[in-house]
Amino acid sequence: MVPFALITAARHSASALGRRALVLCVLALPVPLPVLADGRVALLIGNGGYSTEAFALPNPANDVRAMEGALTRLGFEVRAEIDLSRDAMRTSLAWFREAAAGAEIAMVFYAGHAVQVGSENFLIGTDLAELSAPALIDASLTLSELVDATEDIGADLSMIILDACRNNPFDEAGLGQAGLSPVSGGVGTLVAYATDPGNVAADGLGTNSTFTEALIAHIETPGLDVRLMMGRVRQQVVAQSGGQQVPWVEEAVLGEHYLAAAPAPLDPTDELAVWRDAVRAETEASYTRYLEQFPTGLYALVAELRIDALNGTAPEAADLADADIAPAAAALQLLGYIVPGAAAPVPSITRQAFARWRSDQPTGTGGFPALMEEAARKATFVGTYTAGILKNDLRRYASIEETLRSAERSLATAEARYASDTASRPRLAAMRADVARIAEISQGIATDLDASRTYYDDLIALTDRYLTGWLSVEQQPRFASSRGITRLSDRAISDAQTFYAHLELVREAPDGSYAWLASMMKGL
Numbered sequence: 001m002v003p004f005a006l007i008t009a010a011r012h013s014a015s016a017l018g019r020r021a022l023v024l025c026v027l028a029l030p031v032p033l034p035v036l037a038d039g040r041v042a043l044l045i046g047n048g049g050y051s052t053e054a055f056a057l058p059n060p061a062n063d064v065r066a067m068e069g070a071l072t073r074l075g076f077e078v079r080a081e082i083d084l085s086r087d088a089m090r091t092s093l094a095w096f097r098e099a100a101a102g103a104e105i106a107m108v109f110y111a112g113h114a115v116q117v118g119s120e121n122f123l124i125g126t127d128l129a130e131l132s133a134p135a136l137i138d139a140s141l142t143l144s145e146l147v148d149a150t151e152d153i154g155a156d157l158s159m160i161i162l163d164a165c166r167n168n169p170f171d172e173a174g175l176g177q178a179g180l181s182p183v184s185g186g187v188g189t190l191v192a193y194a195t196d197p198g199n200v201a202a203d204g205l206g207t208n209s210t211f212t213e214a215l216i217a218h219i220e221t222p223g224l225d226v227r228l229m230m231g232r233v234r235q236q237v238v239a240q241s242g243g244q245q246v247p248w249v250e251e252a253v254l255g256e257h258y259l260a261a262a263p264a265p266l267d268p269t270d271e272l273a274v275w276r277d278a279v280r281a282e283t284e285a286s287y288t289r290y291l292e293q294f295p296t297g298l299y300a301l302v303a304e305l306r307i308d309a310l311n312g313t314a315p316e317a318a319d320l321a322d323a324d325i326a327p328a329a330a331a332l333q334l335l336g337y338i339v340p341g342a343a344a345p346v347p348s349i350t351r352q353a354f355a356r357w358r359s360d361q362p363t364g365t366g367g368f369p370a371l372m373e374e375a376a377r378k379a380t381f382v383g384t385y386t387a388g389i390l391k392n393d394l395r396r397y398a399s400i401e402e403t404l405r406s407a408e409r410s411l412a413t414a415e416a417r418y419a420s421d422t423a424s425r426p427r428l429a430a431m432r433a434d435v436a437r438i439a440e441i442s443q444g445i446a447t448d449l450d451a452s453r454t455y456y457d458d459l460i461a462l463t464d465r466y467l468t469g470w471l472s473v474e475q476q477p478r479f480a481s482s483r484g485i486t487r488l489s490d491r492a493i494s495d496a497q498t499f500y501a502h503l504e505l506v507r508e509a510p511d512g513s514y515a516w517l518a519s520m521m522k523g524l
Helices: 019-027 061-075 084-098 134-139 142-153 210-218 227-241 273-283 284-293 298-310 322-335 347-359 368-418 422-470 487-508 515-520
Strands: 040-045 075-082 105-111 116-119 119-123 140-141 159-165 189-193 250-251
Touching: 019 210, 019 368, 040 061, 040 084, 061 075, 061 105, 061 210, 075 084, 084 105, 084 140, 084 142, 084 284, 105 142, 116 134, 119 134, 119 142, 134 140, 140 142, 142 159, 142 273, 159 210, 189 227, 210 227, 227 250, 227 368, 227 422, 227 515, 250 422, 284 298, 298 347, 322 347, 322 422, 368 422, 368 487, 368 515, 487 515
Parallel strands: 040 075, 040 105, 105 159, 159 189
Antiparallel strands: 116 119, 119 140, 189 250
């Protein structure tokens, strides 16, 4: 999961929190510089032509061919295989181990039948003879084998993409369970599933499966980090399936990785660039330089804290119990006193930030419960605010995408009819320019949506893990009818209820669930 974003504006009034500030906070994380891949290797397997006709799937071969075209254009060395037996899959995996040695990005894509038996997932070869456990084992490659192979390679980014949760006869035979069980790889590994654990995915009514169609639509988008790319895939699949299919991602990816062109380098006067330099250097001088350029910047408070810590003048709150370190760190991140970085909170940094927070409170009111209550109020406010932004972004994106598709269809029709007509060339050129402009607007809206969607998911995860016990109905926006309910306050109440409803969904779902997204998109 992307680290929870800092909102330093949380210390200001509600009116100071504007949309651009929120988007900037989502993007301005102290993460490593983008990783640019030199070596890229992909193994693609599509199993649809099973020896038993009842198992046949029409789309895996198409899915592999579509992925082969996209990845080849992205500079991958690709081995695309169709209808493999278990032994053939293992032979291909041995090729992958050798070919991807030393690669920056190593990817395995599998489309076809798979089944979960116990805690293992079996990717089924086309030589499956019958519906029995021995036959299944004899004809399958396990997901563990794939994970082991990719991790042995040691690529900077290892990707396993499984479009393999399709409904199949194995459930009816009582062999295994529906869908796949989640498997987490090591550092640098991303495992993507066509749908969430225990559910099944659609093979698709068109040329490709619903999941692969969405993957192809976004995998070549320039300047899109792989995690944001998978977010767009998830969003498209949820929309197309009416919320019935929600792709799932398990990842421990470090840094930013781009399958298509990376974004342009940051301007050296850009606050994020200066902050990243300060964090990498981790010196008093680097943080001082940041404060000189951005005295009221997003990270000003944290820079001050780091300077005090580095020169030994930062006080620590000795009365913050060890058991309270993790929730306190989460609360202090939300309130803008800590920038997330390490996987686990550092006690000394947390205690220093807590001491600074307490110094900003009225005397005698700065205990741990007060910190958590303030963070819970902030979570409710920001969750309400962000839910409204996200709803709006989803509507805007759906609208512009429909406009773009319509414009592209009109252009294709016009080009087919009038391409050879000299007099029509200026009009066709104008239509192409219009389509390009609409596409540019669409990308801008998609970027906004990436930010709001990622931020909202991080906020829900943090709130669910650390703040649910401190939330109360009283923290929701309330507007008495005697005071007159405006349209804005009606929406605020609705958005607050949406946020609280999504927290309820998360409590009932596995870690990392995007059930909230399916719920929100159904209501649009």
